[in-house]
Amino acid sequence: xxxxxxxxxxxxxxxxxxxxxxxxxxxxxxxxxxxxxxxxxxxxxxxxxxxxxxxxxxxxxxxxxxxxxxxxxxxxxxxxxxxxxxxxxxxxxxxxxxxxxxxxxxxxxxxxxxxxxxxxxxxxxxxxxxxxxxxxxxxxxxxxxxxxxxxxxxxxxxxxxxxxxxxxxxxxxxxxxxxxxxxxxxxxxxxxxxxxxxxxxxxxxxxxxxxxxxxxxxxxxxxxxxxxxxxxxxxxxxxxxxxxxxxxxxxxxxxxx
Numbered sequence: 378x379x380x381x382x383x384x385x386x387x388x389x390x391x392x393x394x395x396x397x398x399x400x401x402x403x404x405x406x407x408x409x410x411x412x413x414x415x416x417x418x419x420x421x422x423x424x425x426x427x428x429x430x431x432x433x434x435x436x437x438x439x440x441x442x443x444x445x446x447x448x449x450x451x452x453x454x455x456x457x458x459x460x461x462x463x464x465x466x467x468x469x470x471x472x473x474x475x476x477x478x479x480x481x482x483x484x485x486x487x488x489x490x491x492x493x494x495x496x497x498x499x500x501x502x503x504x505x506x507x508x509x510x511x512x513x514x515x516x517x518x519x520x521x522x523x524x525x526x527x528x529x530x531x532x533x534x535x536x537x538x539x540x541x542x543x544x545x546x547x548x549x550x551x552x553x554x555x556x557x558x559x560x561x562x563x564x565x566x567x568x569x570x571x572x573x574x575x576x577x578x579x580x581x582x583x584x585x586x587x588x589x590x591x592x593x594x595x596x597x598x599x600x601x602x603x604x605x606x607x608x609x610x611x612x613x614x615x616x617x618x619x620x621x622x623x624x625x626x627x628x629x630x631x632x633x634x
Contacts, residue, residue: 411427411429411430411431411456411546411547411548411590411592411593411594412426412427412456412544412545412546412547412548412549412552412583412586412590412592412593413425413426413427413443413444413454413455413456413513413514413544413545413546413549414426414454414514414542414543414544414545414549414552414556414579414582414583415454415514415516415527415529415539415542415543415544416527416541416542416543416556416567416575416578416579417525417527417541417542417567417568418567418568418569418570418571418572418574418575419568419569419570419571419572419575420572420608420610421518421525421608421609421610421611422516422517422518422525422526422527422608422609423572423575423576423579423606423607423608424444424452424454424514424516424606424607424608424609425444425454425579425582425583425604425605425606425607426441426442426443426444426454426455426546426583426604426605427443427548427583427586427587427593427594427595427604428440428441428442428443428594428602428603428604428605429441429592429593429594430459431592436594439594439597439600439602440602441459442605443455443456443459443605444605444606444607445462445463445466446470446607446614447466447469447470447473447489447517448470448473448474448477448483449613449614450483450517450518450520450609450613450614451473451486451489451515451516451517451518451609451614452515452516452517452607452609452614453465453466453469453493453513453514453515454513454514454515454516454545455511455513456511456512456513456514456545456546456547456549457509457510457511457512457513457532457546458508458509458510458511460509461500461503461508461509461510461511462511462513465493465496465497465500465511465513468496469489469492469493469496472484472492473489473492476488485521486517486518486519486520486521486522486526487521489515489517490515490528490536493513493515493528493530493536494530494534494536495534496534497511497513497530497532497533497534498533498534500534501532501533501534504532504533505532510532511532512529512530512531512532512545512546513529513530513545514527514528514529514530514539514543514544514545515527515528515529515530516528516609517609518609518610518611520611523611525609525610525611526538527539527540527542527543528543529543529544529545541556541560541566541567541568542556542560542567544556546592546593547590547592547593548583548586548587548589548590548592548593549586551585551586551588551589551590552582552583552585552586555582555585556582559578572608573625576606576617576621576622576625577625577629577630579604579606580596580603580604580606580622580625580626580629580630581629581630583595583596583604584596584630596626596630598623598626598627598631601619601623603619603622603623603626604622606622
């Protein structure tokens with residue numbers, strides 16, 4: 378990513394910084410986003426998140442969107458402090474647009490990974506202070522490799538590839554165990570699931586997470602409130618409509634099907 382197209386460097390030169398630190402010992406109840414997951418399926422990658430944001434033991438908001446579009450072929454799912462994560466997403470979205478307009482081509486998948494990692498590393502002070510910890514999942518389509526990919530990060534910016542799936546947030550321990558079981562002994566690996574079957578799995582996983590983690594919202598059928606589920610393929614980004622999620626939840630999650 379050359380200097381001419383480096384929107385992040387331009388922001389830094391103008392004095393802009395992601396995240397701020399606070400003195401040690403300062404006690405603040407920070408709003409946090411909770412459970413997110415990504416998994417490969419037959420046509421690409423599915424990324425999903427529940428809708429709940431919490432502060433300590435309080436539910437702050439039950440309509441949070443944690444799967445945020447960066448461009449037509451990539452998303453960042455957020456777990457951690459939404460204020461910091463949303464700011465990172467805005468910077469990345471504008472950075473990708475800036476590069477495309479100045480270089481007359483899309484930023485490479487590798488370049489996008491570097492941009493995400495750089496923002497997280499610039500945010501280390503706030504993460505360590507506890508006011509800006511973000512542990513996101515980045516997913517996108519890599520045209521050079523001809524495949525959809527998943528990467529997850531710790532709060533210090535360390536990058537790991539999720540070969541088959543990745544999870545983050547407070548409900549992730551439950552989901553990680555189930556994903557390992559399903560992918561290993563479930564009859565067929567996740568990577569061969571159809572779009573519909575992958576979506577059903579995402580709904581079931583987030584329902585399980587909500588059962589064992591109070592910070593995960595899961596599905597609120599009475600309020601017609603469903604997780605955010607997005608699909609990334611070579612054709613681009615697609616959001617699964619709530620009407621589809623409602624139908625699948627009623628037929629394949631609330632009863633055996």
